[in-house]
Amino acid sequence: MTIVLRNERRRERERMVRDQMRARGVRDERVLLAMTEVPRHCFVPASLQSSAYADDPLPIGEGQTISQPYIVAAMTEALRIRTGDRVLEIGTGSGYQTAVLAELGASVHTVEILPVLAEKARVTLGLLGYAAIRFRTGDGSEGWPSEAPFNAICVTAAPDRIPEVLLEQLAEGGRMIVPVGLTRQDLVFLEKGEGTIRRETLMPVRFVRMTGG
Numbered sequence: 001m002t003i004v005l006r007n008e009r010r011r012e013r014e015r016m017v018r019d020q021m022r023a024r025g026v027r028d029e030r031v032l033l034a035m036t037e038v039p040r041h042c043f044v045p046a047s048l049q050s051s052a053y054a055d056d057p058l059p060i061g062e063g064q065t066i067s068q069p070y071i072v073a074a075m076t077e078a079l080r081i082r083t084g085d086r087v088l089e090i091g092t093g094s095g096y097q098t099a100v101l102a103e104l105g106a107s108v109h110t111v112e113i114l115p116v117l118a119e120k121a122r123v124t125l126g127l128l129g130y131a132a133i134r135f136r137t138g139d140g141s142e143g144w145p146s147e148a149p150f151n152a153i154c155v156t157a158a159p160d161r162i163p164e165v166l167l168e169q170l171a172e173g174g175r176m177i178v179p180v181g182l183t184r185q186d187l188v189f190l191e192k193g194e195g196t197i198r199r200e201t202l203m204p205v206r207f208v209r210m211t212g213g
C-alpha cells in the first residue's frame with residue numbers, strides 16, 4: 001500500500017519540481033528530492049487530485065487550504081532541516097508540510113486546532129508510513145512548551161505579529177519561519193544565535209489566519 005502510494009504520479013511531481021521550484025530558485029537538492037518523494041495528491045480531497053501538482057493552494061475542507069507547493073519548498077529550504085532535528089509545526093492542515101519535514105529526517109511535532117483536519121492528517125501520514133511524527137490537537141499559538149526546545153519551527157497559519165512565545169521555544173541556532181500580518185502578509189524568517197534574533201523578510205504570501213491565542 002505504502003509503496004504504491006509513494007510511487008504514484010511521480011512524473012507529475014518531477015515536472016512540478018522542475019517548473020515550480022528549480023525555475024524559481026529553490027536549490028537545496030535534499031528539499032527538491034523530498035518534494036519529489038511526497039505524494040501531494042494523497043493530501044488533497046479526492047475530487048481535487050487531478051489538480052494536486054498545479055501551481056496553486058487548494059481547499060482541504062473546514063475553510064482551510066493546503067499551501068502552494070512552491071511555498072512549501074521555499075519555507076522548508078529556509079529552515080535548513082537536518083536529519084534528527086526537532087521540528088515544531090503549527091497548523092498541520094492536510095499534513096503535507098508535515099510529510100515534507102519528516103521526509104528530511106526531522107522528528108516532527110505538529111499541532112492542529114481543528115480536530116477533523118488533525119484526524120485526517122494523522123490517517124494520511126500513517127498510511128504513507130511516516131512514523132516519527134507527534135500530533136497534538138489544540139491551539140498551537142503557545143507552541144509546545146513541554147517538548148521545547150526545537151531546532152526549527154514552521155508556522156503555516158498567519159498571526160498578526162511574531163509570536164514571542166515561539167521564539168522562546170527555539171534552540172540556540174534554531175530557525176523559524178512564519179507568515180505575519182493581518183491584511184498584508186509577509187513570510188518572515190528568524191534565526192536565534194548568540195543572544196540575538198536575526199530577522200529577514202522573504203516574500204509576500206497569503207496564508208489562512210491563525211486562530212486561538
Ligand code: SAH
Nearest residue numbers: 066091093094097113140156157210211212
Ligand atoms: N501546513 C498545512 C497548511 C494548512 S492551513 C498543509 O500543508 O496543509 C493552516 C492550518 O492551521 C489550518 O488547518 C488551521 O486550522 C490551522 N490553525 C490555525 N490556527 C491554529 C492554531 N492556533 N493552532 C493550531 N493550528 C492552527
